[in-house]
Amino acid sequence: EPEVTQTPSHQVTQMGQEVILRCVPISNHLYFYWYRQILGQKVEFLVSFYNNEISEKSEIFDDQFSVERPDGSNFTLKIRSTKLEDSAMYFCASSEASGRETQYFGPGTRLLVL
Amino acid sequence: RKEVEQDPGPFNVPEGATVAFNCTYSNSASQSFFWYRQDCRKEPKLLMSVYSSGNEDGRFTAQLNRASQYISLLIRDSKLSDSATYLCVVAGSYIPTFGRGTSLIVHP
Numbered sequence: 095e096p097e098v099t100q101t102p103s104h105q106v107t108q109m110g111q112e113v114i115l116r117c118v119p120i121s122n123h124l125y126f127y128w129y130r131q132i133l134g135q136k137v138e139f140l141v142s143f144y145n146n147e148i149s150e151k152s153e154i155f156d157d158q159f160s161v162e163r164p165d166g167s168n169f170t171l172k173i174r175s176t177k178l179e180d181s182a183m184y185f186c187a188s189s190e191a192s193g194r195e196t197q198y199f200g201p202g203t204r205l206l207v208l
Numbered sequence: 209r210k211e212v213e214q215d216p217g218p219f220n221v222p223e224g225a226t227v228a229f230n231c232t233y234s235n236s237a238s239q240s241f242f243w244y245r246q247d248c249r250k251e252p253k254l255l256m257s258v259y260s261s262g263n264e265d266g267r268f269t270a271q272l273n274r275a276s277q278y279i280s281l282l283i284r285d286s287k288l289s290d291s292a293t294y295l296c297v298v299a300g301s302y303i304p305t306f307g308r309g310t311s312l313i314v315h316p
Contacts, residue, residue: 136307137246185252196254197304198254
């Protein structure tokens, strides 16, 4: 069964450093998403991506964040200058069609900012 | 009013019990509804979509009440492996909104 994969599974970084989280969505899916989940809190939408551009983004997704699809398979989330409050689990997801359709989540990257 | 509200629980039930969760949503224009399951420190996994006519998948039954803006999930004959957090997800346009989840603990 096809699945979304994410690397790394864990990332520890110093405040102010840049991090890049990587995702490989399911191959025939057209919509890609990033979510975050701070420990003990709900899953929060960050951004959706379709046709090589951002289609929707939340208030959380400020100028420190960017997304890219550098090739035909990878989908990345970059945090330019990490803050302590960026510590969370970051989930990538993909769907065949828009956000109204079923999304399939990757296993997540646990980011810890020290 | 929060966009998607769930009772956080935990619901603590014995094996074999029937348990029901509700989820209310504030956006009357919402079009798609889902229940996801999330195990501790794992990713959300789709349990079932929720259709207007209601739908059933084995021991799980989901229902949608558009007039009252809530969806429900019924689990019959609970198993130990059903212990998890159940996330209600509501999608209006293109951004799905997650509830905080309802924690279920099934004990022997």
